[in-house]
Amino acid sequence: MGDDAAFHYVAMDFGGHGLSSHYYLGVPYCQENFVNEIGRVVAGGIIGGMFSCIFPEMVDKLILLDTLPFTMDPKGMENMLTYRRGAIEHMLQAEAFQKPRQVVKPEEMLQRFLKNNNHLNEECGRLLLQRGTTQVATGLMMNRDRRVGLLEYSIPFLTRLLVHSIKQLQAQVLLIKASQGYFNMERGITDKSVMLLVLDTLRSVLKEQFQYMEVPGNHYVHLNQPQNVADIISAFLQSKERLPHL
Template identity: 25%
Template sequence: MPKEFIEMEIPVPYGSIKAKAWGSASTHSHQILALHGWQDNAGSFDTLIPLLPDSVYVLAVDLPGHGLSSHLPPGCPYHDLVFLMEVKRVVDHMNWTKFTILGHSMGAAIGMFYSCLYPKTVTKVIAIDMIKPLSFPAEELAKRTSDGINAFLTLEHKNSIPPVYDHKTTVEKMISAHAIYGSLTEEAAECLLKRGAKVSSDGKGEYFTRDNRIKAVLFQRMDSEALLNYLQNIECELIIIKAKNGIQLDPQEVNQKFIQLYERKCKTFKLIEVEGQHHVHLIEPQNVVSFITNEFNITNGN
């Protein structure tokens, strides 16, 4: 895949979804929608996509409030249902009827949900370092929901003018923000900052482009049993590429229930473990690229 890409802008009622596209949508049969993780952006795939074969077309989007995409209007909370709706807008804009979702972390969860909502359109979901979407014990659902609402309202009332930092501090803050998920290298941080930061109007520093309110995304609140029922509709091919030192959101016995569901419901299911941390696709893309290209029965350069 050439390193060159084009910037795309997909109109939505509140502004636009920004995206990076590699390849030619009209000549490539393998269409891939790349969805980044929470508080990341399309730059999350910058080191991986150039390693993919020339015969694929990849559209990597900035989800609302992330990267260069428009922020939701004042008063509108971020929710993974909002992200799902925007994915549908993107798919409709591209006139795609069959495509693959390549998702990292939250993007992988969105891909799984989307494949259940529109099972006839998604042929594959390739999930990087995500076994299953978030779920919570049933007795915690009400409190977690109220905590999420309170967190969003608190962020909403904060000063909307983003602070300005020098570049070194911006890099340090990006690395620090991801420390909970593992070590982000300076090079990886720079990839994310190409879309994750802009030079201030006075030219004296940089500010983060993301909407600060995305720190309080109101994810769908379900216990594991409800989530199992939701995912009964999954029927695509599912490939999970799990980093050995990645995130562990659930006990193994919970993950195993979902693995058994995938084995029953998916056309094909593979669980592949690779060396690396949560952002393995960005920091060590060579560890994952062969497993992705293998799914399309294509070799690099063809």
């Protein structure tokens, strides 16, 4: 990524992920808690977007890799109680039926992981499992807390809150969209409409502070094909000028 001597990169595991501890029973996994964790370290993606709006003076540049700065739902107000109820019910259910973590042979663990994440290649799968598992005498155990999946029930941003939050940003923002990523054109109209809404809002509010790039690859392009994003990210971090559109 060029001359990175001036930068210090941090790879962070949120609570319940990778090498970080699990939350206590009764403490839900939600994006707001992850924002608190960033306050102690630094990270990116949806959580980074929220952090950049809540603590705008602490962030100079925000990079979004095939993700949006917030969880959005066009029917957020109508669905708010549903999200809240779902979060509570599923957390209680997950805690009530927690099973001991399964120990699996390394190669079997890798094949299971790749089957559930078919956009990853084998090299990336092995790399992620280094942080995502713990070695024991008879094999590997997954580190991820099963309750983390409940993030799908996080309260989504409403449109008015989206605009207000983006207006708080002081950072320059780079959004890199993968052509076959999470928001590709084959997904439902809801996902596409959300993507277009957020892009239009970022462009209209941030103007020259916002840059949008599209690269070939899937949601894991930064792992599978880092050369597709490395130069873009490096130039964004090192330059105060806008990147030329591809």
